[in-house]
Amino acid sequence: xxxxxxxxxxxxxxxxxxxxxxxxxxxxxxxxxxxxxxxxxxxxxxxxxxxxxxxxxxxxxxxxxxxxxxxxxxxxxxxxxxxxxxxxxxxxxxxxxxxxxxxxxxxxxxxxxxxxxxxxxxxxxxxxxxxxxxxxxxxxxxxxxxxxxxxxxxxxxxxxxxxxxxxxxxxxxxxxxxxxxxxxxxxxxxxxxxxxxxxxxxxxxxxxxxxxxxxxxxxxxxxxxxxxxxxxxxxxxxxxxxxxxxxxxxxxxxxxxxxxxxxxxxxxxxxxxxxxxxxxxxxxxxxxxxxxxxxxxxxxxxxxxxxxxxxxxxxxxxxxxxxxxxxxxxxxxxxxxxxxxxxxxxxxxxxxxxxxxxxxxxxxxxxxxxxxxxxxxxxxxxxxxxxxxxxxxxxxxxxxxxxxxxxxxxxxxxxxxx
Numbered sequence: 245x246x247x248x249x250x251x252x253x254x255x256x257x258x259x260x261x262x263x264x265x266x267x268x269x270x271x272x273x274x275x276x277x278x279x280x281x282x283x284x285x286x287x288x289x290x291x292x293x294x295x296x297x298x299x300x301x302x303x304x305x306x307x308x309x310x311x312x313x314x315x316x317x318x319x320x321x322x323x324x325x326x327x328x329x330x331x332x333x334x335x336x337x338x339x340x341x342x343x344x345x346x347x348x349x350x351x352x353x354x355x356x357x358x359x360x361x362x363x364x365x366x367x368x369x370x371x372x373x374x375x376x377x378x379x380x381x382x383x384x385x386x387x388x389x390x391x392x393x394x395x396x397x398x399x400x401x402x403x404x405x406x407x408x409x410x411x412x413x414x415x416x417x418x419x420x421x422x423x424x425x426x427x428x429x430x431x432x433x434x435x436x437x438x439x440x441x442x443x444x445x446x447x448x449x450x451x452x453x454x455x456x457x458x459x460x461x462x463x464x465x466x467x468x469x470x471x472x473x474x475x476x477x478x479x480x481x482x483x484x485x486x487x488x489x490x491x492x493x494x495x496x497x498x499x500x501x502x503x504x505x506x507x508x509x510x511x512x513x514x515x516x517x518x519x520x521x522x523x524x525x526x527x528x529x530x531x532x533x534x535x536x537x538x539x540x541x542x543x544x545x546x547x548x549x550x551x552x553x554x555x556x557x558x559x560x561x562x563x564x565x566x567x568x569x570x571x572x573x574x575x576x577x578x579x580x581x582x583x584x585x586x587x588x589x590x591x592x593x594x595x596x597x598x599x600x601x602x603x604x605x606x607x608x609x610x611x612x613x614x615x616x617x618x619x620x621x622x623x624x625x626x627x628x629x630x631x632x633x634x635x636x637x638x639x640x641x642x643x644x645x646x647x648x649x650x651x652x653x654x655x656x657x658x659x660x661x662x
Contacts, residue, residue, distance in 0.1 A: 260379045262439050264388050267372045268395035269435070273428045274365055275399025276406075277342065278307070280421050281354070283407040283499040283514065287418040292351050297633075299351060301624030304496045306358035307365075308616035314366020315610055326442045327371040332433055334367025339429040346422030369609070375440065390532060390586070394525050397582055401521035404499060408514025476595045479654040481611040484588060486647030487550065489615035490557060490640040491581035494520060496620040498573075501633045506569065516570060523577025531579075532586050542591055543655050549584040550648040554641050556580070561637040 281288060285300055321330045341360035348354045372392070380388045406424075410416040499517045502508040508516055535545045553576060560572030592608055623636030 259441070260381065260388070263375050263379050264391055266435055266439050267376060267392045268398075270368060270372060270432060271392065271395030272399035272402070273425065273432055274368065275396045276403040276428070277338075277361065277365075277399075277425050278304075279400055279403050279495050279499070279517075280407055280425065281345070282496050283404055283517070284411050284418045284421070285500055286503070287411055288354075291418070292349060292354065295351055297624035297627040298621055299624075301496065301621035303351075303354055303358050304492070304620035305617050306355045307362040308492070308613060308620075310359045310362025311366045312362075312610060312613040312617060314363055315369060315613065318367045319370035321367075322370040322374055327375055328436060328440050328442060330367045331371040331440075332436050334364045334371075335429055335433050335436070336364070337361075337367075338364030339426050339433070340364075342422045342426040342429065346419040346426070390529050393528065393582065393586070397521040397524045397528075397577075399521075400495065401518035404514040404517040404521070405511075406514070407499075408517075409511045412513065413510040474595070475654055476658060477592070477607075479651045480588065480592050480595065481608060482647045483546070483550070483651040484585075484608060484612040485615045486644045487553075487581050487584060487588070488612040489619050489643050490553065492616040493619040493623050493636055493640045494576070497623050497627075497633055497636060505633060506566075516573060519570060519573040520577040520580070523574045524580065524582035527578035527580075527583040528586065531583050535587050535590075539590075542587060543652075545587050546584060546591060547648055547652050549579050549587070550644060550651075552579040553581070553584070554644040554648070557637055557641050557644075561634045 281303055282300075289295055318330060318334070338361055341357045341364060344360065345354050345357035348357060376389060376392065407418075407421060411418050411421065498520070499513050502513050502516055531545075531549070535542060538545075556572045556576040556579065558572075560569055560576065563569040563572055589608075619636075619640070622639070623633060626635040626639065627633045629635075
């Protein structure tokens, strides 16, 4: 039977190298889109009319609600029909959504476009990590995955810089940003169609020996159904929710906070906001390598990084000078979500049911992405209520500290009981 040779070279470039580049670009384009509207809310409102902070926050919630809802169905579709059959239609829908938003004249049109964009982007997670697992050699998988993940930070940085300079400083119509994204998506779809090679599915041989039969009827299987919600797994879900909450609050509201409450203007808004994204790249690569060398201290790494992230957010909102504010953003990038995430995922891999990793990580990602639905409108609501977005930062800091304490207590109790 013919299979895809993932190590053979074509034109001097191995197939899995192409996959790494393609997946990194996929995350990059998705993250160019995600913060694009939040960075230019004032310009958008000149077209659709004045909106409250709560209504603006709902734009991100529409996207993330649809994206979160698509995670499990998209994974099932990938298993049944293949990666190309799911990701290409998904990104075509994403392209249509970008064009709808670019031509919007009401907040409702933006809500509709955001929902469609979330559904389209929801096709990517399962496709991307299935491709990664199937084609990247195990000896290169860790570093290759880190490269793929840097696409999100790179895209966020590009988006914030582009909106600040092109729209705010140079006066380009905000709609053009959506047209640029649509053009990039079409190029990416062509890349998916050309590069991705589906591996033929085949049935694995069934072993009929007594040992295998005994394993299949073992009561361990029923126990593992419950371990998705063991106390250790619940602690990880809570920790990931809190980690993502702070990050998506930053993604949704930092540019607007800097402009309306800290006096940043023009290109300086994007430059300051992008510090979080660009600082995360070396932070994630370096700290992940260090944690791999001290695997027995992984829990300590998670706890310390989460507390540092909470402290850097506090410095950011309490800073009396621009220097301290920028330092807080840089350190949040170095020690925040994108740095702690791979270490937390490694911890989940050790505590999750070994025969059901897919479901475990699906539930894990669902809890994390749920925060992206809650954080934007809640921060906007609190800003409307109190007159400042600093309240939203305090809520994110409080959630992160409480979750870290819960995570630490549960895992410390487990360690002491062994």
